[in-house]
Amino acid sequence: MPLILCPLTTADTLSWTRIRTIAYHGPLHTLTHTQPLSKSSILALAHARKTEIGKPNAWHWKVVDTELSPGEDDPIDNRGRTIAIAIWSAHNVAGPNDTSKSSGEEKDASFVPPELRPDVLTAVLTPLRAAQDEIMGVSTPYLKLDSLATHPEHHQRGAGKMLLDWGVEKADAEDWKTYLDATPVGLKSYERVGFKIVREVRFDRGAWGGEGEDWWGCMVREVGRS
Numbered sequence: 001m002p003l004i005l006c007p008l009t010t011a012d013t014l015s016w017t018r019i020r021t022i023a024y025h026g027p028l029h030t031l032t033h034t035q036p037l038s039k040s041s042i043l044a045l046a047h048a049r050k051t052e053i054g055k056p057n058a059w060h061w062k063v064v065d066t067e068l069s070p071g072e073d074d075p076i077d078n079r080g081r082t083i084a085i086a087i088w089s090a091h092n093v094a095g096p097n098d099t100s101k102s103s104g105e106e107k108d109a110s111f112v113p114p115e116l117r118p119d120v121l122t123a124v125l126t127p128l129r130a131a132q133d134e135i136m137g138v139s140t141p142y143l144k145l146d147s148l149a150t151h152p153e154h155h156q157r158g159a160g161k162m163l164l165d166w167g168v169e170k171a172d173a174e175d176w177k178t179y180l181d182a183t184p185v186g187l188k189s190y191e192r193v194g195f196k197i198v199r200e201v202r203f204d205r206g207a208w209g210g211e212g213e214d215w216w217g218c219m220v221r222e223v224g225r226s
C-alpha cells in the first residue's frame with residue numbers, strides 16, 4: 001500500500017499549514033478572514049507551529065503517499081508527498097502540560113495572521129468549546145481530535161481513516177472516551193468507528209455579514225465501540 005502514517009516533525013509545518021488552509025476553504029473560512037492568507041502569513045503560521053510539535057499530551061500525524069514525489073512544501077526526505085494531517089490531544093490528564101483548556105490548532109501558536117477576523121473566530125469557537133466542557137467535563141481524561149484535513153485531490157483514498165484509526169486505537173489503549181466536532185462532510189466516517197452525536201451547535205453567518213449557517217455535531221465515542 002503506498003500510503004504510510006508518520007509523525008509530523010518541525011520540517012512538516014509548511015505542508016501542514018497549506019493542507020489545512022486548502023482543506024478548510026469554504027464560506028466559514030472566507031467569513032473568518034478579510035482576504036485569503038498571504039504567502040507571508042502562511043510562512044509565519046508554519047514557523048509558529050514548530051513550537052507545537054513534541055508537546056506532551058499532543059500528537060501530530062501525517063499520511064504520506066510514497067508513490068508520489070515530495071511536494072514543494074514537504075521535507076526532501078519525506079519518502080513521498082504528504083496528503084493528510086491530523087492533530088490529537090489528551091484532556092484532563094494530570095501534569096504540568098495538560099492540554100485540556102486549549103489546543104495548538106486553535107491558538108496557532110503565537111502568530112495571528114493580519115487577515116484573520118478574531119471576533120468572528122471567537123464567536124465560532126466559544127459555543128463549541130463550551131459544549132466540549134459541558135459534555136466531557138473537566139476531570140475525566142479523554143482524547144480529542146482537534147483537526148483532520150485531507151488535501152482535496154486525495155479524498156476517498158483512506159488517508160483520513162488511517163489518521164482516525166490511530167486515535168481510536170490510542171483511546172482504547174488508554175481506556176479513554178474520544179471527542180470531536182464533526183461537520184457534515186466527515187459525519188459518516190466518524191459514525192462508522194463508533195462516534196455518536198450528543199449535541200448540535202449552529203453558527204449563523206448572517207449575524208457577521210455572511211450568508212447561511214454552519215453546523216457541527218458534537219460527537220463522543222465510548223471505549224471499544226468501533
